Amino acid sequence: MLKKLFAVTALVAVVSVASAGITADVVKVSEGALINAPNIGVPYSSWDLQVTVTGADAWTVAGGPAVGQPWITLTGGTFYQNGANDTNPPNPAFFGVPGFEDSQWTSFYTTHLGWPNTAGVGVSPGFAFGPIDNPTSLIADWFWTPDGNDYPGTFTIARVTVLDPQPGWHGDIDMQIGSRLVSPFVFTATIPEPGSLALLALGGLALLRRR
Numbered sequence: 001m002l003k004k005l006f007a008v009t010a011l012v013a014v015v016s017v018a019s020a021g022i023t024a025d026v027v028k029v030s031e032g033a034l035i036n037a038p039n040i041g042v043p044y045s046s047w048d049l050q051v052t053v054t055g056a057d058a059w060t061v062a063g064g065p066a067v068g069q070p071w072i073t074l075t076g077g078t079f080y081q082n083g084a085n086d087t088n089p090p091n092p093a094f095f096g097v098p099g100f101e102d103s104q105w106t107s108f109y110t111t112h113l114g115w116p117n118t119a120g121v122g123v124s125p126g127f128a129f130g131p132i133d134n135p136t137s138l139i140a141d142w143f144w145t146p147d148g149n150d151y152p153g154t155f156t157i158a159r160v161t162v163l164d165p166q167p168g169w170h171g172d173i174d175m176q177i178g179s180r181l182v183s184p185f186v187f188t189a190t191i192p193e194p195g196s197l198a199l200l201a202l203g204g205l206a207l208l209r210r211r
Contacts (some may be wrong), residue, residue, distance in 0.1 A: 022178055023052045026171075029159070034080075036102040039163065044080055046105045046161040048116075051177060052154040062157055062177045063141030067129050069174075070137035072160060076169025078135040080161040082106035087131045087140075088124045089115040105161045107133065111144045112155040125157075 031045040051062075064071040084090065084103040089110040094100040109131065110116070113123035123144070130140035138160065162169060 022054070024177065025050045025052075026173070030105060034102045034105070034163075036082075036099055039080075039102070042164050044105055044161050044163055045077075045165045045169075046080075046159060047171070048156045049158040049160065049173070050154055050156050052152070054152050060178070061128060061141055061143040063129065063175060064139060065174050065176060067141060068139065070134075070139045071175035072138050072171055072173045074136045074162060074169070074171050076166040077162040077164055079107045079133065079138060080105060080163040081133060087133060089121055091115075091121045092119070105159075107138065107158075107160045109140060109142045109158050110156060112153065113144075116159075117155050 027048045027050055029046050029048050034040065034042050034044055082090070082103045082105070084094070084100055085106060085108065087108050089108055090103040090106060092104070092115055095104050109125050111123050111125045115122055125142040125144055128141040128143060132139040160171065162171070
């Protein structure tokens with residue numbers, strides 16, 4: 001199984017992993033404080049799981065390493081679920097409506113024909129298993145059937161939002177995309193503690209001084 005480790009910091013870029021014509025990235029889309037009850041003022045960090053399909057071997061199923069096992073586990077926070085839309089893509093028409101602004105940061109699953117890949121709500125994925133959303137783990141096998149028009153391209157297939165992330169929090173992703181025996185991959189997103197970031201910055205300054 002292909003294994004990659006990357007750090008998401010101000011100094012290190014997000015690294016993608018590739019397998020059988022498919023690459024995958026975890027991309028930060030927002031962070032700040034929620035404004036809707038009951039989480040007013042609670043910090044959050046929101047990330048999109050994106051896949052890029054480069055050929056006709058478009059994936060049909062994404063999920064954990066085995067049915068019923070988490071595809072992502074979280075340390076140092078909990079997953080945010082907004083009650084307005086469950087695990088389906090949220091409706092962007094409500095983002096400006098008082099009381100619903102935070103619905104865009106909920107944790108959800110989507111397809112190339114669903115938001116945020118389309119302007120409206122669009123098409124939600126089917127589920128071969130789950131979804132089971134626990135405070136620190138998400139379990140699901142979700143899919144769409146390729147129609148010949150969904151590649152090549154880059155698509156968000158899930159959004160995960162960490163509620164009240166603590167210093168050093170990290171999400172560990174262990175999942176397979178596409179043929180379950182042909183294109184597995186594993187990667188880990190890690191947010192270093194503030195002290196680690198300071199050391200990285202000092203190290204960069206030392207390198208600049210040597211030059």
